[in-house]
Amino acid sequence: MRQGLTWLGLAVLLGVAACTFQPNLSRFPACDAQGACASGWTCLASEGVCLPDCGERGPCTGEDPSGMGMDGGTDGGTEAEGGNPDAGPARLMLVPDAPGPGTETVSYFHRFQVSGGTPPYTFSTTGELPAGLSFDTARGELSGKPLTAGESTFTVEVVDQGAEPQRRGQEFSLRIRPLLHLAGPDVLAYFESGKDYVELLSATGGKPPYTFELSSGALPPGIVLRVNGRLDGAAYAGSGTPPFEVRVTDSDEPPQSRVRRLQLTSISCSGSEVCIKSSALPDARAGSAYTHTLQSTPSSVTWTWRKTENGALPPGLTLNAGTGVVSGTPTQAGVYEFNVTATAGGLLPPSPSTLTLRLTVY
Known part of the structure; x- marks a missing residue:
């Protein structure tokens, strides 16, 4: 069998085996009335066109007797970007x-x-x-x-x-x-046995809103963690409360997640002095709004703060004397230490209490 039949076989194979492929044969010359073609060409009778014989005419370059090229002259020059060795490198x-x-x-x-x-x-x-x-x-x-x-x-x-x-x-x-950070606080406000409890976890960085969940360990029975970071309920003091871990996830795509180890324990407050239940503050982020509420028993106290030997409130934050809310936008990263004092009013008020707090600004 002549090598030229390979073109014929290929054409038949493409037309039969790959039913969804319709080769464009219009660019090839037609067979004559007797089904013959010029030397070096073979008639594909089913289509009535002449296909070039590979071997007899050299490599199958797609030349036809008219000299117009296999694309019929309609797409000349486009192979310069398609890897034609004579057209130079492909476009960068x-x-x-x-x-x-x-x-x-x-x-x-x-x-x-x-x-x-x-x-x-x-x-x-x-x-x-x-x-x-x-x-x-x-x-x-x-x-x-x-x-x-x-x-x-x-x-x-x-x-x-x-x-x-x-x-x-x-x-x-x-x-x-911005890097997501579970701000804490590490040590949550103490709970009094059998009394209503509320504390808020916070996060910085990432993309709000945030979702909080218990990752490992357990909360005291009666206190639950909400998805928005709020802990509430009423618990009774037991033999002790081991640390637990909380995971926060932001709303970015892909989301960020962080886990932090936290502690929640009970406190017994006597009536002889103000009981400050907050013992730690959540971390802050420079340039981001910050708010956290200090807690005490009794709840109606006057809060004041003063510098310690080594520090003060972070620049940009203030302490509201009536509500105990530390808020603002910190402007400088660092670790800040300061004293807060809670003073109750009334005819026979309990003694004031003072606590040293530390606030980390990232």
């Missing part, structure tokens, strides 16, 4: 794969992909990269630990090593998410 392209979001203080890596051109490639960037990240110009890799949250826009440019170098650039955006 930066794959439009945008870098995924990063998280502050968490290691980050992204490699920009290239197609076409003549490797090796050389990369460069213009614009401002997120603080803490560096760019490898030889490998096209962005890596490091982002220092701050926010969105950055920059342009990546790549140049190949062809005889006539090609150059392509594309703009990208990269979002660095």
